[in-house]
Amino acid sequence: MNWLPQTISGRVYTAVLLILAPAPFVFEWINQPFYLDLLSRALILAIAVVSLNLILGFGGMVSLGHAAYIGIGAYSVGIPSYYDYYNGWLHLGLALSISAAFAFVTGAISLRTKGVYFIMITMAFSQMVYFTFLSLEEYGADDGLVIYSRSEFPEWLSMDGSTSLYYWIFGLLLLSLLFVRRLVHARFGRVIVGSKFNEQRMQALGFNTYRYRLVCYMISAMMCSLAGMLLGNFTGFISPDMIGWARSGELIFMVIIGGAGTFFGPLVGTIAFVLLEEFLSLITVYWHLIFGVMLVALVLFGKGGIDGWLSLLDRKRAGNG
Amino acid sequence: MAEQLLKIHQLNKHFGGIVATDNVNLAVEQGLIHAIIGPNGAGKTTLIAQLSGQIKPDSGEIEFGGHSITGYNTARRAREGLARSFQITSVVMPMTLLQNVMLAVQGTSGHSFRFWAPVREDREMAAAAMESLAAVGLDDRADRIAANVSHGEQRQLEVAMALAMKPRMLLLDEPMAGMGKEEGAMMVDILNSLKGDITILLVEHDMDAVFSLADRLSVLVNGHIIATDTVDNIRNNQEVQKAYLGDGHA
Incomplete structure (x- = not known):
């Protein structure tokens, strides 16, 4: 069948998207609204992780401050709503x-x-944002801020109801994935990827790498703020806790679990992270310990993350066939 | 006298107490291959680095194509048509040879704030890149990954990338470094084929290569240029022989 993706990784990713697309209806059918919540949260984070992967995976800029942009996005919903x-x-x-x-x-x-x-410096800047929100008594400080109603859009784009919000999230996720893919293969992306591996050479070729990297960083931040905007709407409650540096660290882990510098790795990495976190915490109260060991093992032995393993399978199959 | 494409006035560079570039004056004529020779540690690479903009000189002026480029950064100099290759192979290893050369074409053909159209569908750019690969004899290996080709081929790729920038002048920092005899001979052929079309400033250790390629020679000793002349005159220059070539060479 020719319309099937030829590689194992391609098939897995297609399957993931085909499972995600009708998820709200499936969960409604089996009457498990909790899973839709879990999945919505995972996909919101996935947008943030896709954005981080753009600078970290493709651009080699390891930012430990990306949660700040989730915060900016979330408070962009919260503070206007307050008024x-x-x-x-x-x-x-x-x-x-x-x-x-x-x-x-x-x-x-x-x-x-x-x-x-x-x-360190990206982390410092993001902590500045964290402490700024923490000090804003008017907007709840560390108690957080309740958002009583979702962002209002025209009828056909409404976010009301968990199903419509899910499709907002899913739609923006697809757009992010597509955008990053186009970007990386375009002239801009070539400069970004080239600068990751050999910045000196890129400069000698006539590229002002600093400018390109700065624009790339801004694009990534804007994508990440979309995740924050969705998160504010999803939880209906925002607090500085959502954007501490530990959250930025988690985002990096999700990139690495999925496979840095790959197109679909961030999505499957985030889903894997959120599901593991959820189900390990059901099994035992000491789940952090197990989770930690798994993460360490992954970083030590799991080169290339999930995407790396899938392409390893592809290479094995090609070797045998 | 032909037009002078590159002019260096009174260039000085110190690293702490070490004088790396000592009052260097040099003019490179359009269309010639001008070689700089000198013993290890004479400051050849430092000089190239100042010309390409990686290191800022302490004082002095660099003029290229009639105006000063002393204040330009590396990228701007490259776009002005001053291309360099590196002594230690410096390419984007995980990319294919073609992708590497296409980057070089891209760097000098307008800005790259283009976010949507795939580069691989840009026929014009691919054609220009293939032309440069063909000029160094790598066109049959265009789709190999740079990390997987031989050292000599990576050196050729360096030159192809510099050529693809359609430069007015090439700064070649030891293009034969680490090459075998055959590979070196091939590089000499490649550079000879460029003679006349592109002005080349060449830093090279391999004396046979230098003597067969260069139109002009400058001898750099302890950061200072002690002589600039034609190849034959340099060979017979007593001072140069004493300072550099050694008594046995003449």
Whole structure:
């Protein structure tokens, strides 16, 4: 059958998307709304992870501060809603523009550093955001802020109801995946990937790599703020806890579990992370310990993450056939 | 006298107490292959790095094509038509040879803030890249991954990338470094075929290669240029022989 993807990884990813597409109806049918919640949360995080993978996996910029952009997106819903501004376009516009501006300023400074320094400085900036929200008494400080109603969009784009919100999430996730794929194969992406492996050479070829990386960082931040905007709508409650540096670390783990610098790895990595977290915590209260050991093992032995294993299967099959 | 494409005035560079570049004055004429020779540690690579913009000189002026480029960064100099290759192979290893050369074409053909159209469908760019690969004899290996080809082929790729930038001048930092005899001979042929079309500033240890390629020679000793002349005159220059070539060579 020619229409089937030829590789094992291609088939797995197609299957994942085919399972995700009708999920709300399936869960409604088997009467398990909890699973839809779980999946919605996973896919929101997946958008953030896809955005992080763009700079981390393809661009070699390891940011330990991406949760800040989830926060900016979430508070772009929360704070206007607090003043009874529920217009969804306003929320969307604020999330995208504030995250772009913040990424421009902090990226311009962070990208002057490399390696561990870049990790530390992105984390420092994100902690600044964390403590800013923590200190805003008006917006709940560490108690958080309740969002009483979802962002308002035209009827056909409404977010009301868990099914419509799910398709918002799923739609934006698909767009993010498509966008990253196009971007990486376009001229811009070639510069980004080339700079990851050999920045000096890229400069000698005439590329002002700093500018390209900064724009890439801003694009990633804006995508991540979309995840935050969805998260604010999904939980109906936002607090600084959602955006601490530990969350940024989790995002990095999700990228690595799935496979950094791959197109679908971040999606399956995030789903795997969220499901593992959920089900391990059902089995035992000491689940953090088991989870930690699994993560360490994965980093040590699981080169290339889930995507890496799948392509290993492909290579084995090609070798035998 | 032909037009001088590159002019260096009073260039100086110190690293702490070490003088790497000492009052260097040099003019490279359009269309010639100009070689810089000198013993290890004479400051050849430092000089190239200042020309390509990787290192800022302490003082002095670099003029290229009639205007000063001293304040330009590496990327801008490259776009002005001053291309370099590296002494230690510097390509994008996980990419194919064709992709590497296409990057070089891309770098000098407009900006790359294009986010949607796939590069691999850009026929014009691929054709230009293939032309450069053919010029160094790599066109039959275009789809090999750079990390998987031989060292000599990677050196050829370096030159193909520099060529693909359609430069007015090539800065070649030891293009024969680490090459075998055959590979070296092939590189000499490649560079000879470029003679006249592209001005080349060549830093090279292999004296046979230098003597067969260069139109002009400059001798760099302890950061200072002690002589610039035609190949024959340099060979017979007493001072050069004493400082560099050694008594047995002449």
